[in-house]
Amino acid sequence: KVLTSPSDGPIMAALKQLLHDCFHSLMEAEGFKEQGNAFYVKKDYAEAFNYYTKAIDMCPKNPSYYGNRAATLMMLYRYREALEDSQQAVRLDSTFMKGHLREGKCHLSLGNAMAAKRCFQRVLELESDNSQAQQELKNAESILEYERMAEIGFEKRDFRMVVFCMDRALDLSSACHRFKILKSECLALLGQYPEAQSVASDILRMDSTNADALYVRGLCLYYEDCIDKAVQFFVQALRMAPDHDKARLACRNAKALKAKKEEGNKAFKDGNYESAYELYSDALTIDPNNIKTNAKLYCNRATVGSKLKKLDQAIEDCTKAIKLDEIYVKAYLRRAQCYMETEQYDEAVRDYEKVYQTEKTKEHKHLLKNAQLELKKSKRKDYYKVLGVDKNATEDEIKKAYRKRALLHHPDRHSSASPEEQKEEEKKFKEVGEAFSVLSDPKKKSRYDSGQDLEDDGMNMGDFDANNIFKAFFGGPGGFSFEASGPGNFFFQFG
Template structure:
């Protein structure tokens, strides 16, 4: 028994120095790889050194430094914390722990670590600098929180970009930035940020929520709901995901209900349902733009043209690229005979989407504008554009007698001049609308003066005499006083 014990003890004593030596060899090899920036190989050697001697704080410190170079800050944080647990005076360990906290966005914890270093060495330059950086991150966080409350999303994005200069691995800051990018309508940028996070952590509920938010704001509501549900599976108490999911379902239901009412020609009901839909989520720009345009369509059917134009303007304000809203507004302008505005909208559409249909709409509006700037002979005679030949003759007879200068011979000079002008216009109108060729050219918007069948110089009295007969066949006589006349045939 005694001899056995004596034989065992020397074996243990001899073995222990070799383990330490092996660990040191692994560390030196790791250091060599680190210098050459072969961090993966360095990590392997430092891990072997720790396995050989898990009580050496410098091994954990070295591996932490390597993990930081690989961007694996959470693992590096664990190694740094283990290093300072083994040696509370290990300043590099405290510095690395603080740097990991700061890189992960925990500025307050980082500040405590840097303060610990300064307690050990008050003039430590790196600790002083990093403490200043941690203070800056805390300030950017406060500014971002205030900006979000005030819905100043651009300010939040700016603050998060500045904070991420120090907190390079902070998912929380990136997600807040992505959420604000989505709220600003910069969906591709927001999706790019959260996609990077989801590649690293597919269960991140906040990233899943923001991915759904982007889809929701791009009017891909069904896909958005799937992401919101997935986020709620990861975090059942996620308030934003729950609210967004509820709004998405409600908005989709209202929009579809309004569309069904419109298809059923119940325009009053559709108008009201679209109005209700617009109250669900003011942040959903694209969907609300479509709802505004839908309400404008229903409003146009109800002859609420002014309101329809306002709704189209609201839709365009939300989404300047929404062609359908420009087309709807242009049609409303046409219906209200606001042709210059209609031409402007159709021109915008045609230059955005150069199609034959849009070109035709633009030409039609331009022709209507051209017509609107000349005399409207149909209005002069008080007839519709599809009036028959007999209706045109009857209208001329009535208006010619109404405005004939002889009938107003007792009026003031100003009234006589005005009635004489109207009498002349009535003659012009009749000359054009009673001639099929001239009427056709007039209806097509052609200029009559240069056509060979134009008005030229004419005498309205000659047209009147031709219509009613030669001299001596008519006269105007008073019946009871100035201004009271009757027309008498001989």
Template sequence: MAAGDCDVMMAPEPSGAGEADPEREAEIFKEQGNVFYAKKDYNEAFNYYTKAIDICPKNASYYGNRAATLMMISETSQIQERAQYVTMPMGHLREGKCHLSLGNAMAAGRCFQKVLELETNNPQALTELKNAEAVLEYERITEVGFDKGDFRKVVYYMDRALEFAPACHRFKILKAECLALLGRYPDAQSVASDILRMDSTNADALYVRGLCLYYEDCIEKAVQFFVQALRMAPDHEKARLACRNAKALRAKKEEGNRAFKEGSFDEAFELYSEALKIDPNNIKTNAKLYCNRGTVGSKLHKMQQAIEDCTNAIKLDDTYIKAYMRRAQCYMDTEQYEEAVRDYEKIYQTEKTKEHKQLLKNAQLELKKSKRKDYYKILGVDKSASEDEIKKAYRKRALMHHPDRHSSASPEVQKEEEKKFKEVGEAFSILSDPKKKARYDSGQDLDDDGMNSGDFDANNIFKAFFGSPGGFSFEASGPGNFFFQFG
């Protein structure tokens, strides 16, 4: 990190510093110090930061600013005015604290060792040396943690390191990058923005800002930040890789969207699949890609694939209402009504709109209807079947399951066929009656208003339908074959 790093926020000269609030007064002194720092008047900046520290001695940022100011003083001719400190323990101690505040723990350690060479038991030097060694250990741990993808550990140890090195941009950037990788985008952006307010050309901070936007699916803006970071630091490998991924992801997603709009669903499915392979870490964008591919899957009648894709989208982003909506519709289309009800309940709990309430009611109704006998299935017809189609279906199924046809079968088969014969008659009695059919289709209970679905005789319905004048029988016309004969 460059020696000139300092928590500078440009501010106009305050009108007064005599506020009753100590914290506000300290902030005014800090802002005045910032102004002098920006003017490169480091002596005056040092004096104002010291005033801020005197008022609020526990504010780490004030120490960081003053440390950065001392580093700048040490790099100018003004060091001559403080030459007496260089050969004295206090001079080495102060320089070491500056190095440590800026995150240069090895340089800080050397300074504290010089103090101990002059004063073996100097308590401040002993304490600060332990702090420098601790920071070095935190750096080692975070390096291993980052390589293993343990970003929470990195954030934890960077916070510990920043207690001793509050002015270290390098530590702040590493923490911000890990916060972004953990999905804590506002926190990461806050850290990066603070640095950019001090130094708008900081390539690392530009990269982190771009990374946050990229992971929030603001790819266009993210690319702008990556490009700016590369302009400041052409060899910034992370920014280069992120920029390449962002551009590839944007292009592939747009190609998939275009293919979908043109009705080229197979092509869209492949393009979304290719986009999903680009960056597994981009959770929000991948959630949208999974949902898009799920929509394509439903268009291709790959319902199970569509459900799996929507489920993957929800795993990545459990607040993604569009994915819940798509999956719920797929469940409805495949008659998985209990699952559909669960999804619509989740949707309605999140967004209590009239549309979502109605979708939930529809799913609940279909679930209720699914638990009754499916008369359409019993007759083997669609729900849109006409009156003639229902009659033809009844004729076929009634003859197929009539007990007389199975009189020579085993008792178990006879019992089963008799049950089916009664169900066919029950189905016909409901679906052939416009009023009962309407109530059945709407999910209402058929027992209301005296319309009991079981109040019928299957044989009477059969006789009435076929108009038998006086008996009927089934006679064998070959092995397993029968024909119906009226008496």
């Protein structure tokens, strides 16, 4: 306590009062610090912050107060403010090791590994065996290595590697927006849009003007084929950061892709299929990374291809669309239809099964059953092909076709052929008879056309005798014969 006496002059009295005030402020500040420490121990960091702030207000030149408040701010995840307090602490006392440590940890949490490394090296200059600084220095070096690996991975378009590296780096730099943005961008490029959007949205909640987060948010919308909304985010990002090259490129691609796709759609609606095909092809060259939109473009081009009877190309385009989007029902349906038209029924059934598993509608069930029926029919002998007639052939056309094919393959006609040739002709003769016996009978023909088993009518093709059909058709025994008119030559004689 400073006492004054009547003999003191005015200067001495003022000096003594000043000393008294300083001592009182110091004691009061120490009291606030102790109260802050008590709240810190209780993990009531908000109250600890308030008391450390009061201590600083009372005594703004004490580095330990800033150091303590920095520690509290770090517990509150307010690393940027903690960094400022740590830097103020070491400005007031360059040998304050805790200040250097906390500054380094703030840099580390914020992802500035080089600055963190310098802080920890400074601590080791002051105390070479400081184990905490040694460990934190290793952490800083690890982050620098993850950054290096991520940069290489991004250049090689190995986005999974980048995500892996950023996850490891974020374990040590949890408050680094830069690492989070890079991770979310790569997640978007990998097609993991919900997770990418979640990361970008978290940053935007804390900083609505973050151009990188705005860009990633737009990128997710762009890749989900919400192009108009995506452009809005790209424009906003460019408003925040006019030199944001990625946002500018994405905005340009989005607008070009939308315009070209709409041109193709219009040409298709107008029936100008050749032009639509070319426009969709041009759109596919704009941005290979836009998986969802490109899948739709491939499917659109497949639709045009089927109109132009380029069925193999249409199937290939649908396959490319499905490779980009494995649950793209429309592409499966389009490819299945093309498979049906090209009589690739096994493949059509496979695609319709996939569709029906995804969307169990009556329409899809009908399409699947129809494909299964055609597959079943395709595995039987095609009697229409055997006779060489269309599926809509009339009764007279079927009879004429049988007459021609039966005479062509009758065994008597090939009696002088080699045994192998005779066997082959006998087989064909039998098939012609089978075909005629089925297609000339309305009931059997109806069952055959519907894919039903003919055995249900008691017709066993294994025991079928084609000669009986032949004799019946040509008027029975003695009504027809082959007679030789010279070696290898035959003419037909009817009784």
